[in-house]
Amino acid sequence: MSITAAELKLNLGKYLQLAESEDIFITQNGKVVAKLSNPNADRVEMAKSLLGVIPADITLEESRREKGRKCMKALIDTCVIVDVLQNFIV
Template structure:
């Protein structure tokens, strides 16, 4: 994860847009983080990776769907 100032972002916007496709970029102003530039695709990948392995290996898709439906 990179951290840059708002002034640096303004000066080199295209560079940081390209960088944001592969990693998060924190934008600071007066030494405090004010924003995060990130790829929407990366967020979905992170969520999917965090769910990987959350169900026991012997659980069927039908059992998982039934459990989810019962929780709602």
Template sequence: MVITVTELKQNLDKYLRLAETENILISNNGKILAMLSNPHADRIAMANALLGVIPADITLEEALMEKANNSL
């Protein structure tokens, strides 16, 4: 999403909340100046990728136990 500096100033709270889930590009006179983003976006993406590996029919604790047993 691209917004202007003026829009950001007028609705800062709104865009800070949105930045938790998506990148917000800030422009001035048509030029992108900055980006608001979640500082933990890399960790969130990694967690989502790893959760996709765990079968749906076992709990997280069971998956961790299985991993611990396999690494011995």
């Protein structure tokens, strides 16, 4: 939706409510100068896009353990690289 700055000024409350569900572009002298939008909309879209990514047969605890394993492996790999580099410096 696109409205003029004057229209926004006259009906701010109305457009704040509309901005919860859609972006509103504000124009001045025929040019878009601002966008009124819901700051949480991106988070909602991201959450919707992740639905189905985690298999239905995995529990939250299993998911957390798997994430922990991956973090630990990355940490160990980093330590190994640091050890190798220290051997070259000495």
